[in-house]
Amino acid sequence: MKQEYTITVYTENQIGLINKLAIIFTRRKINIESLNTSPSEVEGIHRFTIVINETEDVVRKLSRQIEKLLDVLKVDYNTDDEIIWQEMALYKVSAEVITEKVKVERLLREQGARAVVIRKDYIIFECTGQREEINNLIKILEPYGLLEFVRSARIAIIKKSDGFHNKVKEFEYKVPSETLVENEFLDQNESVFSM
Amino acid sequence: MTANPSQNINANVNITKQATGSQALLDGLIHEGVKTIFGYPGGAIMPVYDALYDYGDQLEHILVRHEQGAIHAAQGFARVSGKTGVVFATSGPGATNLVTGLADAMIDSTPVVCITGQVFAHLLGTDAFQETDVINITTPVTKWSYQVTNAEEIPHVLAKAFHIANTGRPGPVVIDITKNAQLQLFDYEGYHKCFHIRSYKPKPDVRTSYIAEAVAIINEAKRPFVIFGQGVILGNAEQEFRAFIEKGNFPAAWTILGMGAIPTDHPLSVGMLGMHGNYGPNLLTNECDVLIAVGMRFDDRVTGRLDKYAKQAKIIHLDIDPAEIDKNVKTTVAVWGDCKETLPLLTQLVQKNENQDWLQKFNECTIKETEKVIFPEQNPDSEILTMAEVLRCINEITQGEAIIVSDVGQHQMVACRYAKLNQTRSNVTSGGLGTMGFALPAAIGAKYGAPDRQVIAIIGDGGFQMTLQELGTIMQANVNVKIIILNNQFLGMVRQWQELFHHNRYSFVNITSPDYVKLASAYRIDAKKVEQRAELKSTLEEILAHDNPFLLEVMVGKENNVFPMVPQGRGVSEIILSKEEL
Structure with a gap:
């Protein structure tokens, strides 16, 4: 049976790794619902x-x-009940509607949303929670004109996990990993001779 | 294996000197024991080639005619020697020409390190001349790939590359080095081999509980059957494997890449698995009660339809790669680990056994297959030559001592069905990817990997025409390989499928050939063509005794089919011995 799984991957900090991860899914034509690094x-x-x-x-x-x-x-x-997970969303609504309809403010409060920016023309609310809570708020705001909406990727902590501090020692024995070297020449077009 | 020396010790033994990235690269290769490089120069790798000019006494460079030839040669080298093959290629088209070989090495777990040149670091992403995104193109077909933009990275990246390529489950590695890094002078502190990477575990720790579980099942078995793949060879576990099957008297069948891990005429060796494998191993897969898979990955060409594959059997799977466990076939017990370590643990605990009745069943199958297919194929009634009789003649002459390199198609199946091999690392073929054009360059590499052995490349008329430019390499370096073209004037395997499954609709499988004897002579390679049975064996004897490379074209039956066959979409026990059974 298909269901939602959260995959947690501990990695070295390497350029191109996100691509190497992504092609494991794309090769099998599997859609990634959410990805956070x-x-x-x-x-x-x-x-x-x-x-x-x-x-x-x-x-x-x-x-x-x-x-x-x-x-x-x-x-x-992990399945959803094995983790504590959160997503965050931002909602932009016309200020006029919010100020005129007090009910909206109450609803927002009930949903645990909070105003991040208040301007004359619009207000941005932030809501952190699980998918239903975030989707709920969309439903509530839609009738009043939701100007913009964006939701972050999921972040999750595994209930049973003790973290990675001890694990990493098992992996290491003596040699730590190499530090990341980025391309330091990219902005030096003018000063480099090449052919 | 020792751990890396600590920083302090390094400080004492190292004499820092200035070197260019290219010099550090070549020095590193020498420290890794590399003697032969297959390559092709070009703009973005010129500093490396410039440095190579001074290393001629330590590094031999074989100039190929196409980069695909370089990587297949490196694969052939690696497959027969167990060492890591090394390739040089330039940026852009040089690197993209490697892709087929990388994919081939990836799926067949062949250790290869490819060094590609790249444009200057400041030009990356500018669509510079011969710039291509090599890392992203090769990521899906490499075990690891890395782009170097600073010469200081070269020593440790190279060390890492060799460690990754040839430990655990081997595979190809690409190191893409920008031209500025090749030219850059830096303080070179000497080369240190890599023995540990914290995010890389080449082999899992063996868990004794799995061994105990596996042994319990094996010792209960009435009809145990061992199937083995290249893992036995890659793990250098041929002796351990032999001890295991001999103690339990287990019949053992090989996958195409496992061929030769034990001598093909070993009394317990019952033949090849798979679509064109032997009759007994396929049929009896569905009659055994315990299936012990060693270093193989249950490829679809081996299993046929999965829902009809060994459903009655308990399955024990020995593999070094955890990702292979339960990937295609659900195992009863998975024995993770290097089979060089796990096999002796099993051997110690398994009971001696006779399995006479069970082995007799394999014998009966062999008798049936010999009568219906093997004998008539190897000793045909008609005047038309068959591929199988060419192989019979080769066996009679070489007595199983040669390395057989085969291309892809009907002749490959025939070669792997009939060739006699006494030694391990004697069968070089493109198994997983099925790369036509593999054999000619791979044979070149095989000769460098095993210079004292006879190397025979068996190639179809289709595959030969895909990489025949490597005749130039053979000419220039005088590589003593024997090339046998089995010419049936068709793309035979596709034609066979069109005959059997597409109502004889021969769609674009009719392929004409150049005059191969003239072609070879243009390359100053001795050549002959055989069309009559009377000439076949004597000519083969002559060319195999020849001191120089030789090309032999043998005209074989145009519409011969390879049997037995497990038709696609059928179970292994639905194997057929002739077209009439379809």
Whole structure:
């Protein structure tokens, strides 16, 4: 049975890794619902959070393929009840509507939304929560004219996990990973002779 | 294996000197034990070639005629020697020409390190001359790829590349080096081999609980059947494997890439698996009660229809790559690990067994197949020559001592069905990707990988015409390979399918050939053409005893089919021995 799975990937900080991860999904024609990349609790190690809708069998195979990637240290996959997860959304609504209809403000309060910017012409609300809460607020605001909406990728913490501090020591034994070298020549077109 | 020396020790032994990125690269290659490079120069890799000019006494460079030839040669080299093949190519078209070979090496787990030149770092992304996004093009077909823009990265990136390419499940690696990094002078502190990367675990730790579970199942088995793949060869576990099957008296069948891990005429060797494999191994896969898969990946050409594959059997899968476990076939017990370590643990605990009745079943199948297919194919009644009789003659002359390099198609199936191999690392063929044009360049590499052995390339008339420019390489470097073109004037395998499954609609499979004898002579390579049975064996004897490269064209039956066959979409036990059974 297909369901939502959150895949958590601990990786080295390497250029091009996001592509290497993405093609594991695109090769099998699987749509990524949400993808977030951020630092992790361990310095120099990145954490990808990927959400897809698939059967467990497929997710397990994908996770093993991801773990096989060279710069990937560890992959976990979890169903929604095994994680604490949040998404954030921003809503832009015409100020006129909000100020005139007090009811809207009450509704926003009930949904735990908060105004981030208040201007004469528009107000931007922010809501952090799970998918239903965020979608709920869209429904509420739509009748009053939702000018713009954007939702962030999911971030998630695995309930059972102890974090990566100890894990990374297992991986390391002696040699830490190389530091990332970026292209430092890109803005030096004028000063370099080439042919 | 030792750990990396600490920083302190480094400081004592290293004499820092100025070197260019190119010099550091070549010095690194020498430290990795590289002696042969297959390559083709060009604009963006010129600094490396300039440095190579001074390394002529330590590094031999084979100039190929196309970059695809370079990488297939490196693959052939790696497959027969177990060492990592090395390729040089320039940016843009030089690098894109490598892609087929990379994909081939990836799917067949062949250790290759490709060094590609790249435009200056400041020109990246500007659509500069011969600029192409090599890393992103090659990512899906490499085990690892990395772009170097600063010479200081070269020593450790190269060390990492060699470590990755030839440990765990081997594979191809691309290092793309920008021209400025090749030219850049830097403080070179010497080369240090890489033994550990924290985000890379070449082999899983062996868990004894799996061994115990597996042994319990194996010792209960009444009809155990071992199927083995290239993992046995890649893990250098041929002896361990032999000890295992001999202790339990297990019948063992090979996948196309596992061929030769044990001698093909070993008493327990029951033949090849797969679509054109032997009758017994396919049929009895669906009669065994325990299937022990060693270092193989249940490719669809081996399994046929999955829902009709060994459903009655408990399946034990030994593999080094966790991603292979349960990928295609659900296992009862997975024994993760390097089979060089896991096989002896199993051997210790499995009971000695006779399995006489069970082995007899394989014998009966062999007798049936010999009577219906093998004997008539190898000893045809008609005047028309068959591919199988060419292989019979080769076996009679070489006695199984040669390296057989085959291309892709009917002749490949025939070669792998009939060739006799005594030694491991003697079968070089493009298994997973099925790359036509593989054999000629791969044979060149194989000769460099095993200079003391006879290398015979068996190629179809279609595949030969895909990479025949490498005759130039053979001419220039005088590579002593024997090329046997089995010419049936068709793209035979496609024609066979069109005959069997597309109502004889021969759509674009009729292929004409140049005069191969004249072609070879234009390349100053000795050549002959055989059309009569009377000449076949004597000519083969003559060319195999020849001191120089030789090309032999053998005209074989135009519309012969390869049987047995597991038709696509059928189960392995639905294998047919002739067209009439379809």
